[in-house]
Amino acid sequence: MSAVTLSQVAREAGVSLATASRVLNGSDRRPAEHIAERVRNAAETLGYVANAQAQALARSTTGLVGLVVHDIADPYFSSIAKGVQRRARADRRQLLLAATDGTDQLDAVAAFAAHRTDAIIMAGSRRREIDPRLLAELTRYQKNGGRVVTIGQAWLEGAGSVTIDNRGAGAGLTDMLIRAGRTRFAFLGGPEELASAAERRAGFYWALERAGLTAEAELTEGFNSQGGYEAARGLLERLGPDAVRGLTVVVGNDVMALGAIAGFRHAGLLVPDDLWVAGFDDIPNLRDFSPGLTTVRFPLEQIGEAAADIALSHDEVRIQHVVGEIVRRESA
Amino acid sequence: MSAVTLSQVAREAGVSLATASRVLNGSDRRPAEHIAERVRNAAETLGYVANAQAQALARSTTGLVGLVVHDIADPYFSSIAKGVQRRARADRRQLLLAATDGTDQLDAVAAFAAHRTDAIIMAGSRRREIDPRLLAELTRYQKNGGRVVTIGQAWLEGAGSVTIDNRGAGAGLTDMLIRAGRTRFAFLGGPEELASAAERRAGFYWALERAGLTAEAELTEGFNSQGGYEAARGLLERLGPDAVRGLTVVVGNDVMALGAIAGFRHAGLLVPDDLWVAGFDDIPNLRDFSPGLTTVRFPLEQIGEAAADIALSHDEVRIQHVVGEIVRRESA
DNA sequence: AATTTGTAGGAAAGCGCTTTCCACTCTAGG
DNA sequence: CCTAGAGTGGAAAGCGCTTTCCTACAAATT
Numbered sequence: 001m002s003a004v005t006l007s008q009v010a011r012e013a014g015v016s017l018a019t020a021s022r023v024l025n026g027s028d029r030r031p032a033e034h035i036a037e038r039v040r041n042a043a044e045t046l047g048y049v050a051n052a053q054a055q056a057l058a059r060s061t062t063g064l065v066g067l068v069v070h071d072i073a074d075p076y077f078s079s080i081a082k083g084v085q086r087r088a089r090a091d092r093r094q095l096l097l098a099a100t101d102g103t104d105q106l107d108a109v110a111a112f113a114a115h116r117t118d119a120i121i122m123a124g125s126r127r128r129e130i131d132p133r134l135l136a137e138l139t140r141y142q143k144n145g146g147r148v149v150t151i152g153q154a155w156l157e158g159a160g161s162v163t164i165d166n167r168g169a170g171a172g173l174t175d176m177l178i179r180a181g182r183t184r185f186a187f188l189g190g191p192e193e194l195a196s197a198a199e200r201r202a203g204f205y206w207a208l209e210r211a212g213l214t215a216e217a218e219l220t221e222g223f224n225s226q227g228g229y230e231a232a233r234g235l236l237e238r239l240g241p242d243a244v245r246g247l248t249v250v251v252g253n254d255v256m257a258l259g260a261i262a263g264f265r266h267a268g269l270l271v272p273d274d275l276w277v278a279g280f281d282d283i284p285n286l287r288d289f290s291p292g293l294t295t296v297r298f299p300l301e302q303i304g305e306a307a308a309d310i311a312l313s314h315d316e317v318r319i320q321h322v323v324g325e326i327v328r329r330e331s332a
Numbered sequence: 333m334s335a336v337t338l339s340q341v342a343r344e345a346g347v348s349l350a351t352a353s354r355v356l357n358g359s360d361r362r363p364a365e366h367i368a369e370r371v372r373n374a375a376e377t378l379g380y381v382a383n384a385q386a387q388a389l390a391r392s393t394t395g396l397v398g399l400v401v402h403d404i405a406d407p408y409f410s411s412i413a414k415g416v417q418r419r420a421r422a423d424r425r426q427l428l429l430a431a432t433d434g435t436d437q438l439d440a441v442a443a444f445a446a447h448r449t450d451a452i453i454m455a456g457s458r459r460r461e462i463d464p465r466l467l468a469e470l471t472r473y474q475k476n477g478g479r480v481v482t483i484g485q486a487w488l489e490g491a492g493s494v495t496i497d498n499r500g501a502g503a504g505l506t507d508m509l510i511r512a513g514r515t516r517f518a519f520l521g522g523p524e525e526l527a528s529a530a531e532r533r534a535g536f537y538w539a540l541e542r543a544g545l546t547a548e549a550e551l552t553e554g555f556n557s558q559g560g561y562e563a564a565r566g567l568l569e570r571l572g573p574d575a576v577r578g579l580t581v582v583v584g585n586d587v588m589a590l591g592a593i594a595g596f597r598h599a600g601l602l603v604p605d606d607l608w609v610a611g612f613d614d615i616p617n618l619r620d621f622s623p624g625l626t627t628v629r630f631p632l633e634q635i636g637e638a639a640a641d642i643a644l645s646h647d648e649v650r651i652q653h654v655v656g657e658i659v660r661r662e663s664a
Numbered sequence: 665a666a667t668t669t670g671t672a673g674g675a676a677a678g679c680g681c682t683t684t685c686c687a688c689t690c691t692a693g694g
Numbered sequence: 695c696c697t698a699g700a701g702t703g704g705a706a707a708g709c710g711c712t713t714t715c716c717t718a719c720a721a722a723t724t
Contacts (some may be wrong), residue, residue: 002392003448003476006712018673021442021712032672047472052446053388054710057679060334062385070419073616078410085404085431094443098415111426113383116335140379144335225620258620264624279335284405285617288557290597301405329617337680348704353682363681363703385682389709 004046010230013042025050029069040115056116065093065311066112066120067117072099074224074255075283076300078122080151083304091312093118100124109137119311123304126155128193147200149311151303153195160310160317162303166196166280169296169324174250176326178211182248182276185215186239188260189229189252190223197223197252201279204250216247223252228259236267245277249331254295261293261331276332280324292329298322336378345374357382376377388448391441397425397643398444398452404431406556406587407615408632412455412483413556415636423644425450432456441469451479451643455636458487460525481643483635485527487505492642492649494635498528498612500537501628506582507612508658510543513582514608517547520563520572520592521584522555529555529584536582555584560591568599579607586611586618587625594664607658608664612656624661630654 010020015035022029023039040307042048052192056062057249064288065088069077081097088095096117098108106126112120117190135156138148142158154161174185187204190197201218208215219234221227228251236244244264250258261271272276282297302321342352347367354361355371362368373504374380388394397420401409413429420427428449430440437456444452452473467488474490486493506517519536522529533550540547551558551566560583569574570619576596583589589611593603603609603623614629642650 007710014544017711018675018713020672022673025711027712044529049442049472049476051389051448052443053385053394053448054679056385057383057389058712060679072404073407073410073414075405075407075617076408077408078405078413081410082428082431085429089430092443094447095429097413097417098421099414106691110381111384111424113381115426116383116385139383144381153641181599182708206702218691221687225617229620242721255617258617262620262622285407285587285590286592288561288594290619307662312593339680349681350683350704350706351702354703357681359682361702367703383680386709387682389711390682390711563681 001283003051004048006048006050007044008048009039009251012046013038016040016041023119023174024048025260027047028238031273042098061118062116063093064096064115064117065308066096066098066108066247067114068100068105068108068112068120068122068124069125070080070100071224072097075285076253076255076281078124079284080304083301083306084121085304085306086301087305087308087312093312106131106134108135109134113137113144113146117146119149121149121151121311122156122204123151123307126150126153126195128195128198130155131218147311147317149307151307155195158317160307161319162307162310163319163321164196164298164303165321166199167203167206169280169298170200170250172203172324173206173280173294173296173326174204174207175211176274176328177248177250177278177332178207178213180332183213185213185245186217186219186227186235186247186249187215187236187251188219188221188249188256188323190256191220193225199250216243221256223256223257225255225262228256228261229263230259231256232260232263233267236269238262241269244269245274249275249277251277251279253260254283254293255295257295258289261291271331278332282327291331294332295327296324297327335383336380337381338382341371341374342379342477344378345371356380356418357387369557376499385480393450394448396428396447396449397426397640398428398430398440398447398449399414400432400437400440400444400452400454400456402432402456403431403556407617408585408587410615411632412636412639413635415638416453416455416640417636418633419637419644420439422601425644436462436471438463438466438469441466441473445469445476445478449478450482451483453483453639453643454488455483456608458482458527459484460527460530462480462487478521479643479649481622481639483639486522486640486651487527487553490649493651494605494637494639494642495526495653496630496635497653497655498531499535499538501612501630502582503530503539504535504610504658505628506539507543509582509608509610509664510539510662512664515545517545518579519547520551520553520560520567520581520583520588521550522559522588526555532584536559548575553588555588557587557591557594560588560593561595562591564595565586565599566649568596568601573599573601576601576638577606581607581609583611584639586615586625588614589625590621593623603663610664617629623663626664627659628656630656656657
C-alpha cells in the first residue's frame with residue numbers, strides 16, 4: 001500500500017506540511033480560504049487519502065472499536081453486531097470484528113490491544129470461570145486507557161456493561177407458563193460454563209420451586225440449533241414420546257428452541273399440540289416461524305447500540321440493565 | 333491509549349531498540365538466545381504490547397482486511413462474514429467490518445482505504461449501475477497496491493472475485509419445478525438494482541420461456557423477510573386467493589421466501605398444500621423451518637473463505653465461480 | 665508614529681516502530 | 695600469523711502524520 005502523502009499534497013499546493021494538515025484533516029486552526037482551496041485542489045488532483053495509521057500514531061487515538069463475539073453467523077450476535085456497527089458509524093468509528101468460537105477470546109483481545117482500539121466490546125457470554133489471562137489482558141488494556149464494555153453480565157471491574165436479566169427472564173417466562181396452567185416441565189440448556197445459559201436455567205428452577213413443581217428432565221447441549229435438535233431427541237429417548245407429550249419445554253435460547261422444535265417434529269411430535277416450547281431472545285427471524293415461538297424478548301440491536309454508546313461516551317463508565325419482555329406466541 | 337513502548341523494553345533489557353524489535357516482533361535476524369531471553373523477560377515484566385499502528389507505518393502493511401456487507405444481521409451476509417473471518421484469522425489478519433445498508437458503500441471503502449487495509453472484500457451485491465465514485469475509489473485503491481475481491485459478480489476490473497451463478501440457479505430451479513409438473517408460476521423478487529436479484533429473475537424467465545410458459549404475476553419488494561411478507565400479501569391482493577392456489581412461487585432469496593411463506597400462512601394458505609414456494613441460498617437456519625424450503629444452495633461460508641483466500645493470496649488475482657445446488661425439500 | 669495585539673503560515677519535534685547500514689568480534693582459511 | 699568472511703548488536707534514518715513553537719506581518723490601540 002503506497003499512496004499519495006500529505007507532503008506531496010503540500011508541495012503541489014505550495015504550502016507547508018502543517019498547513020496542508022490543518023486544511024485536510026481537521027484542526028481548530030482554519031487556514032485562509034484561498035490557501036485552503038489550493039490545498040483541497042491539490043489533494044483532489046493527486047488523489048490523496050489520509051493514512052489513518054499515521055494519524056493514529058500522531059494523535060494517539062485510532063478511532064477503532066473492537067467487537068468480540070462467539071459466532072457472527074448466530075443471529076443473536078449478528079443482531080448485536082448490527083447495533084454496535086450502527087452506533088459506531090454514527091461516530092465515524094471503524095469496527096474491528098473478531099469471532100472466536102468462544103475459545104480464543106484472549107487472542108482477539110490481544111490483537112485489539114495491539115491495534116490500539118479505543119474500546120473493546122465483549123459480546124460473548126463469559127465462561128463461568130473467566131480465564132485469568134483474559135482478565136489480565138483486559139485489565140492492562142484498561143490501565144492503558146482503553147475502555148471495555150461487557151454484554152450480558154458486568155464481569156470486569158472498571159468496565160462498562162449492558163447487563164441482561166437472564167435470571168429474571170427465566171423465572172418470568174416459567175412463571176407465566178405455570179400461570180397458564182402448565183405443570184410438567186423440562187429444560188434444555190446450553191453449556192453451564194456460559195453464564196447466560198446458567199442464569200436462565202437458575203431462573204427456571206427458581207420459579208418452578210416457588211410453585212412447588214419439579215422438572216421432569218434436563219438436558220445440556222450446544223447453545224445452537226444443532227444442540228437444540230439433539231437435546232430434543234435426547235429428551236425423547238430419555239422419557240419416551242408419551243411422557244414428552246404434555247410437557248412444557250423451556251429452552252436456553254431461541255436458536256436452540258427452533259432446533260428443538262425441529263427435533264420434536266421429526267419424531268412426530270407437534271408444537272403446541274403435543275407439547276409446548278419456549279425460548280429466549282426473540283431473534284429477528286422468529287417472525288417467519290410457525291408455530292410462532294413464545295420467548296422473552298431482548299432488544300438485541302439496541303443492546304449493541306447501548307454497548308457501543310457506553311464504549312464511545314466520554315463520561316463515566318456506565319452500566320445499563322436490560323430486562324426482557326415476555327412475548328407469547330403459539331408455541332406455548 | 334498510552335502503553336509500554338519498545339524502547340522502554342529495550343532500555344529495561346539493556347539492549348538497543350533494534351535488537352528488541354528483532355526479538356519481539358519477528359525478523360529474519362535472530363539475536364543470541366541469552367539476549368533474546370533478557371528482552372522477552374523485560375517485555376513480560378513491563379507488559380509490552382506492540383503498537384500495530386506504528387508497525388503498520390514502518391512496514392507499510394497493516395494486516396487488516398476490510399469487509400463490506402449490506403446488513404450483517406442478514407444470515408446471507410453473516411454466513412459470508414463468518415467464512416471471511418475464519419480465513420482471515422488463519423492468517424492472523426484482523427477484520428474491519430462495515431455494514432452499509434447498501435447506501436454508503438463509498439464511505440466504507442474510503443474508510444478502509446484510509447486505514448490501509450491490505451484488501452477489501454465487497455460482499456454486497458452491486459447495484460445495477462455502479463456509483464462511478466465507488467468505482468474510482470476502488471480503482472485508486474487498487475492502483476495503490478490494495479487488493480479487492482467482489483462476491484457475486486466480477487464487476488471490477490483487476491479485482492478478484494467469487495462469482496455466483498445466479499442466473500443458472502434461477503433457471504435450474506425453475507426447470508426442476510417445471511419438470512415436477514408445475515405450470516403456473518409467479519416471481520417475488522428484490523429490487524432490480526441488485527444484480528443478484530435481477531439475475532435470478534432472468535434465469536427464472538428464461539426457463540419459463542423455454543418451456544413455453546409465462547408467469548402469472550411478478551412483484552418486487554425489499555430483499556428481506558419483511559419484503560417477502562409484503563410481496564406475498566401483494567400477490568394475494570393482485571390475483572385473489574383462488575388464483576394463488578396451485579401456483580408455484582419462486583422467491584429471490586430464502587430470507588424473503590420465509591417471509592412470503594409467513595405471509596401466505598397468515599392469509600390462510602398453506603405451503604406446500606395450497607401453493608409451492610422456493611428460494612435461493614440455503615441459509616443456515618433453514619433446517620429448522622417447516623415446511624423445509626426448497627432452494628438452491630450456495631455454500632455461503634465457503635464463499636466467504638474463498639473470497640478471503642483470494643484477497644490474501646499473493647498470486648495472481650483469481651476469479652472463482654460458484655454454481656448452486658438444488659435442494660429439494662417439502663415446500664416445493 | 666510607536667507600540668501592542670492578534671493572527672497567519674512554517675520549521676521541526678515527535679508518535680512507536682522497522683530496517684538499512686555500520687562497526688565490531690570471532691572464526692576459518694591461506 | 696594475517697586476512698577475508700560471516701555474523702552480531704547498535705545508530706540512525708525513515709514511515710506519514712499532528713502539533714507545538716516560532717517568526718512575520720497586519721490591524722488595532724495609544
